[in-house]
Amino acid sequence: MSTNKAIDTVAGGKAGVVGNYLDDRLHGASGVKKLLNKVFPDHWSFMLGEIALYSFIILLLSGTYLTLWFKPSMTEVVYNGSYMPLKGVKMSEAYASTLDISFDVRAGLLMRQIHHWAALFFVAAVSVHLLRVFFTGAFRKPREINWVIGTLLLVLAILEGFAGYSLPDDLLSGTGLRIAEGIVQAIPLLGTYVAMFLFGGEFPGNDFISRLYSIHILLVPGILLALVSAHLIIVFYQKHTQFPGAGRTESNVVGYRLYPIYMAKAGGFFFIVFGVTTLIAALVTINPIWLYGPYTPSQVTAGSQPDWYIGWLDGAVRLTPNWETNLLGHTISWNLLIPALIIPGIMFTALGVYPWIEAWVTGDKREHHLLDRPRNAPTRTGLGVMAISFYLMLWISGGNDIIATAFSLSINEITWSLRVLLFVVPPLSFVITKRACLGLQRRDRDKLLHGYETGRVLRLPHGEYIEVHAPVSDEERAVLLGKNDVAPLQLGSATDANGVANPKGKSGARRAKLSEWFYGDNVPVPSAAELEEAAHHLAHASHSEITSH
């Protein structure tokens, strides 16, 4: 231990005293110094993950507040609170205490609505953040593990949201639980038992709300918190990806320091997200459970809709035809297994393993820290848009009754149209997106070679009109040159030059075909020679050859 004050002092004044005290015990100075100096790249789309994180924090805060009044019990009570229309009505304690929070606890409705809005924003932000990561290729090596964590977070966020809005035991949430129980019952072999054990007997039973409560406030948030922490630590450790641009390479990060810039910006952004959520919660009603009434299994409201992130599952259940088979005296309900278990199972699995599928198809095993612009990976972008359109078709199907009543259309015709569109729109979206991306690539190449259109039109001596082109800015040139050109895999043919069969020939040929499909149509960035020649032409602007394209 040095007694030399000059060496010993972390900072002057009182902060220095505290700093020294902590450093003597935790050895923080060297590590935290690196942390404070950490550089983050700037881009609006990097804030989507932040919104998700901040919504999660808001959920923890507002949720804790709600637990102080909410009573997770299905015991029947007679309501005697200040909401007149339900006075004297028999209901569960869960529903009665939610009414109390909404009408008799001051700021209770505010907290309830902050909690519900934040949940809607949380799942939305997670989803859009995931799309950003997908379309920019940020999931590629070395970030595949964080992608899987993100996928798990999305699944858990959806389940947690469903559990949350099922707790108040109102007519809408009870109907949702009834549907969930029906789906559990459809699981072959185990379904009936699982349903009985979950609900403590038949639906609705006496136990489910209190069981769901501990899952909602302890188990799932605990796992979410652990995964969110791991997600952030990995992002910190691996450093953030950045878009191509001036001064950006695969081995640097260009941006601003965590301290003080990002601490102010990101910290400020937390308050903005919190403030906006609070304002919306103050002004816009969400889930007015008092209008739905207490749950009873013999009633339902027409046109009832789940929260937005359940809509696609509900839509899938609505679209699936009434297939059911009888196997040796046992019922297999395909009409529930396909939409509620098989389709989501396939979708989330495909999502989780996508980084490895793409790496296998492309044979790309390198690290990537510079992002792809979506247009520069046309097949990936096409696949992403295809998945989105599939999801959207299901989501729209979840509102087929609303569409039918709003536009006075036949529910049967809408359902049949959506059944067809579910298989037509996604492949069409793929083709259109891929073509659009390739068109944008051609335009980018054109911009590099011939500059951008200045809008200045000249008339040449012989009468011809031309538009003057000028070289793009350095910043834009850096972005355009940052495109990643990858040649399709060349993996030997089925036989070698001497006609001897290649043992890996068949699978190799198949993989090469897939790789060709993935990269084949790529419009390459101009070569150095081409660029030089183009620069030469551009320097002599207003020559007639610049109009020749």
Add this chain to the structure above:
Amino acid sequence: MNEIQHGSSDPIGAVDGHDVVSGKPIVPLGHHELRRADIDPKAAIRAERQVATMFSLSSLMIVSSIVAFIKVPNDTLVILPLFGPVNANHITVGSLLGLGIFLIGTGAIHWAKKLMPDVEVTEERHAFASSAEDKAAFGQAIRDGKAASGVGERKIIRRSLLGALALFPLPLVVFLRDLGPMPNKRLRETIWDKDIQILTDATYRPIRPEDIPIGGLVNALPANLLKIEEEDGNLNERGKASIILIRMAPADIVSQQGEGWDYQGILAYSKICTHVGCPISLYQQRTHHLLCPCHQSTFDLADSGNVVFGPAARRMPQLPITVNAQGYLVAASGFKEPIGPSFWERG
């Protein structure tokens, strides 16, 4: 590392204008443009005042939200244009708090954007893979530890340990057994039986056939339900025994699930959808179709309750009914098939 890269030709990770990793051409960072506040001290002071104003306004709003919490009544509705009637306390407290929080955020970001340095800096990325020596040392440490423990050679220890570890979670699963009862016949049976009186759902009154006009629909329950619910303390039986009564002109009835199960054109069907168990409520008089509001399964009640559209695979079970000596509607028997959604053992 960490030095400012503006103006220098090759950023970290580039040599001779090319990325050392990808080989792609790299354009150096352009010249940094100064902001108003960087050159004009007046602009800087203005920005400083703007930030301080936001923070001060925020304090004011946050304190006001506490005052509003205490002072504004919680039982008064105010009518706001666009928003309709809202609780006065809720909307004032929420708006003030929301604005107060929001202003902290805008203040901080304004401060960062106008007054904190906006020169981009560059940091080096390090390779993720550990060095060959580290990897080798790690592998050696693992092998050394394995050798020291003898887990490789001492098969009997290894296998007995694996056995114990595999068994250890089992009781934790088995102990969940008392979460609920075995299914037994629960999903197959309802409390309907011969001669059980049919009561209206809302008012629990017995029903005479003449109470239901042609085209009419009555939601109904078994007369023994209330007593059973009192004993059980749950709504399980209601979830299975709810029925609807509808009356149609006898000539309109195409078929029934059993001979004479109606009473003078009054038919009783389960109210619980055979798809996932929503109670069905939408009945169209003209077509005799019953539509489930949850997933739009449609059943033709004039034709044995068969499925005519939607995801439900099974017809709506029909309850045979008749009248008792006093002339009230009663069940002629219980349901002849399980009501509600399918399940594995249903067959």
